[in-house]
Amino acid sequence: MGSTLLEIEDLGVSVEDHVILDGVNLKINKGEIHVLMGPNGTGKSTLVSSIMGDPRYEITKGKILFKDKDITDEKTDVRARSGIFLSFQTPEEIPGITLENFLRTAKGAVEGRPPKILAFRKELKAQMEALDMDPTYAERYLNVGFSGGEKKKAEILQLLMLQPRLALLDETDSGLDVDAVRTVSKGISAYHNQKNAVLIITHSAKILEGLDIDYVHVLEGGHIVKTGGRELSSEIIRSGFNSIEKGADGHESL
Amino acid sequence: MDMRAFKSEKTNVEEADRSIYDVKDKVHPSFEVQSGLTEEIVNQISDEKNDPPWMRTFRMKSLQIYNSISAPNWGPSLDDLHMENIVTYVRPDTTMRGKWSEVPDDIKNTFERLGIPQAERKSLAGVGAQYDSEVVYHNISAIAASQGVVYTDMESALTGPYEKMVRKHFMKLVPPSDHKFAALHGAVWSGGSFVYVPPGVSVEIPLQSYFRLNAPGAGQFEHTLIIVDKGAYLHFIEGCSAPKYSVNNLHAGCVELFVGEGARLRYSTIENWSKNMYNLNTKRARVEKDGTIEWVSGSFGSHISYLYPMSILQGERSRMEFTGITFAGGGQNLDTGAKVVHAAPHTTSHISTKSISRDGGISTFRSSVKVTPDAVGSKSSVSCESLMLDDQSRSDTIPAMDIQCDEADVGHEAKIGRISEQAIFYLMSRGISEEDARAFIVGGFAEPVAKELPLEYAVEMNNLIHLEMKGSIG
Numbered sequence: 034m035g036s037t038l039l040e041i042e043d044l045g046v047s048v049e050d051h052v053i054l055d056g057v058n059l060k061i062n063k064g065e066i067h068v069l070m071g072p073n074g075t076g077k078s079t080l081v082s083s084i085m086g087d088p089r090y091e092i093t094k095g096k097i098l099f100k101d102k103d104i105t106d107e108k109t110d111v112r113a114r115s116g117i118f119l120s121f122q123t124p125e126e127i128p129g130i131t132l133e134n135f136l137r138t139a140k141g142a143v144e145g146r147p148p149k150i151l152a153f154r155k156e157l158k159a160q161m162e163a164l165d166m167d168p169t170y171a172e173r174y175l176n177v178g179f180s181g182g183e184k185k186k187a188e189i190l191q192l193l194m195l196q197p198r199l200a201l202l203d204e205t206d207s208g209l210d211v212d213a214v215r216t217v218s219k220g221i222s223a224y225h226n227q228k229n230a231v232l233i234i235t236h237s238a239k240i241l242e243g244l245d246i247d248y249v250h251v252l253e254g255g256h257i258v259k260t261g262g263r264e265l266s267s268e269i270i271r272s273g274f275n276s277i278e279k280g281a282d283g284h285e286s287l
Numbered sequence: 288m289d290m291r292a293f294k295s296e297k298t299n300v301e302e303a304d305r306s307i308y309d310v311k312d313k314v315h316p317s318f319e320v321q322s323g324l325t326e327e328i329v330n331q332i333s334d335e336k337n338d339p340p341w342m343r344t345f346r347m348k349s350l351q352i353y354n355s356i357s358a359p360n361w362g363p364s365l366d367d368l369h370m371e372n373i374v375t376y377v378r379p380d381t382t383m384r385g386k387w388s389e390v391p392d393d394i395k396n397t398f399e400r401l402g403i404p405q406a407e408r409k410s411l412a413g414v415g416a417q418y419d420s421e422v423v424y425h426n427i428s429a430i431a432a433s434q435g436v437v438y439t440d441m442e443s444a445l446t447g448p449y450e451k452m453v454r455k456h457f458m459k460l461v462p463p464s465d466h467k468f469a470a471l472h473g474a475v476w477s478g479g480s481f482v483y484v485p486p487g488v489s490v491e492i493p494l495q496s497y498f499r500l501n502a503p504g505a506g507q508f509e510h511t512l513i514i515v516d517k518g519a520y521l522h523f524i525e526g527c528s529a530p531k532y533s534v535n536n537l538h539a540g541c542v543e544l545f546v547g548e549g550a551r552l553r554y555s556t557i558e559n560w561s562k563n564m565y566n567l568n569t570k571r572a573r574v575e576k577d578g579t580i581e582w583v584s585g586s587f588g589s590h591i592s593y594l595y596p597m598s599i600l601q602g603e604r605s606r607m608e609f610t611g612i613t614f615a616g617g618g619q620n621l622d623t624g625a626k627v628v629h630a631a632p633h634t635t636s637h638i639s640t641k642s643i644s645r646d647g648g649i650s651t652f653r654s655s656v657k658v659t660p661d662a663v664g665s666k667s668s669v670s671c672e673s674l675m676l677d678d679q680s681r682s683d684t685i686p687a688m689d690i691q692c693d694e695a696d697v698g699h700e701a702k703i704g705r706i707s708e709q710a711i712f713y714l715m716s717r718g719i720s721e722e723d724a725r726a727f728i729v730g731g732f733a734e735p736v737a738k739e740l741p742l743e744y745a746v747e748m749n750n751l752i753h754l755e756m757k758g759s760i761g
Binding site for chain 1: 707708709710712713714715716717718719720721723724727728730731732733734735
């Protein structure tokens with residue numbers, strides 16, 4: 034296996050016969066951090082949800098390869114166990130299941146055997162501390178009654194505990210105050226290394242501070258219209274999507 | 288959108304996984320009456336049990352009532368319950384033992400498979416085990432006995448030093464005229480437990496009775512009578528199971544609970560009858576001044592259930608709390624709920640139930656709250672949450688309220704929901720399989736009830752949920 038983690042070829046995605054993505058190509062290698070930007074409603078969430086295998090979306094063409102394996106028709110849990118992780122924009126609330134119990138089950142699932150209880154507890158405590166999370170949240174039901182910020186921190190906590198190969202972060206910074214964004218960003222830094230990769234969907238610069246960004250992609254009209262380095266994100270945040278020059282197949286949709 | 292990517296094998300739960308409950312012992316009773324119900328049969332039961340004369344009369348009167356009233360027509364259909372096929376009395380081939388080692392091997396093996404009496408050794412103050420119509424084992428810890436706690440089978444109580452107490456209370460809360468199956472119970476009852484906790488005694492660890500119905504086409508009609516005297520405390524646990532036969536079985540037990548002044552009784556049940564059982568059970572508690580009754584009730588098995596434990600809050604400031612869960616799978620119609628009568632000032636009731644239905648199962652929740660004109664300053668809250676796991680299943684809520692007092696605070700809340708596909712996707716995105724994700728969510732839904740149960744029962748309930756959820760995807 035080479036250094037490629039994720040490879041998306043000519044991906045088309047529809048929901049209820051409505052075309053959302055039409056010919057997306059994307060390649061993510063180990064050690065890289067990618068940023069995905071684009072106006073609201075252009076399909077950024079659809080793309081990461083499709084990579085995770087969200088059954089609401091129908092793949093109409095193309096394929097998704099992960100670690101050189103075609104996963105286009107794989108179930109979500111199989112994808113997760115092979116190393117893909119999605120931080121949800123709106124994490125689900127699950128009553129009756131504590132965050133700790135959930136994390137222990139999930140860790141057992143992705144690692145193929147139940148974690149050792151004491152080591153797990155110790156790690157959980159340390160990671161929650163690093164994320165400035167109140168330790169009592171471990172005993173609370175998963176995301177139930179969590180504020181928006183607490184939910185997002187709980188997503189990053191899961192990322193750190195499960196150590197996937199590819200982290201898809203869908204607007205993990207939205208709705209967070211400045212301090213919380215900084216904490217989340219620190220969490221991403223702590224996670225990232227040369228064996229894994231990150232794809233971040235964001236509208237703002239704050240979460241990207243302190244991260245070593247390799248590529249910035251702009252998604253518009255169902256496909257990626259431009260790819261650049263960190264400077265592209267700065268330009269978009271400063272002047273908007275209309276200001277940038279797009280590729281030949283770029284739609285002038287705004 | 289359908290779940291295009293998901294396919295999973297269907298397993299037949301009943302045959303594969305109910306096995307520990309479904310093991311049938313070869314039936315060799317020492318005595319059984321003919322099926323059906325006649326004066327002759329009732330007399331035969333009286334003879335067999337050496338009833339005192341008043342009990343013989345009581346049975347006959349009950350039989351007359353049984354013959355004069357009709358079966359309820361407001362709930363699940365009882366058309367397939369044919370009394371002429373039900374054997375009302377089956378005596379196992381043993382007498383009651385006080386030592387586990389003396390119980391016959393095949394009967395002992397059955398209870399050991401079900402985890403009894405390992406549970407006794409670990410965490411119980413006393414255990415009773417009933418096999419078909421008779422109690423085969425009864426034991427109480429030396430500590431509880433030295434505190435004056437009485438825990439024995441009903442027959443011994445009826446002829447022993449507590450006869451007067453039994454006679455004073457027996458079917459006084461649930462008279463045979465209450466309904467047809469209470470009358471049936473009065474006529475043919477057999478087995479069950481009698482518990483008396485003297486004033487001020489707190490029984491620190493629970494007592495447990497386990498009912499096992501082994502003979503095919505038999506009825507089980509055990510009577511449980513518990514008297515918790517002034518200021519005393521008791522936790523009583525009841526468990527039930529039966530193997531599945533092709534003929535219908537009937538369970539028409541009766542539970543009468545008397546909670547004295549300032550006393551507290553907690554009554555926990557996990558019912559896991561086989562899926563051809565008609566469970567027509569009547570449970571009732573009367574609570575004196577400052578007393579408390581707490582019900583925890585899990586209904587998993589049976590083909591049809593009618594079960595509405597009732598609490599009569601007779602004394603000032605008496606309280607009741609009811610926590611229940613019902614799981615109705617394919618072929619099950621479970622009509623459950625709770626009733627309360629506020630008959631004194633400043634009484635409190637809190638009813639909280641959950642129901643789960645799947646694979647065409649029907650779950651109906653009935654609550655009845657009555658507040659008499661005297662019950663000034665009383666409070667009642669009823670909340671019912673249902674989870675339907677597919678489109679074939681049904682869930683209904685039928686609340687009834689009769690409030691005859693202006694100064695009472697009464698509330699009712701009902702919610703019906705389904706498992707969100709997004710929640711499944713969320714759990715699966717963390718590596719959890721679809722089947723486990725569904726079981727996880729259902730388990731979480733049941734958690735507020737599970738945490739009220741003793742640990743072994745909470746574990747059993749969780750196992751039952753996983754068992755019921757197996758093969759839920761197809």
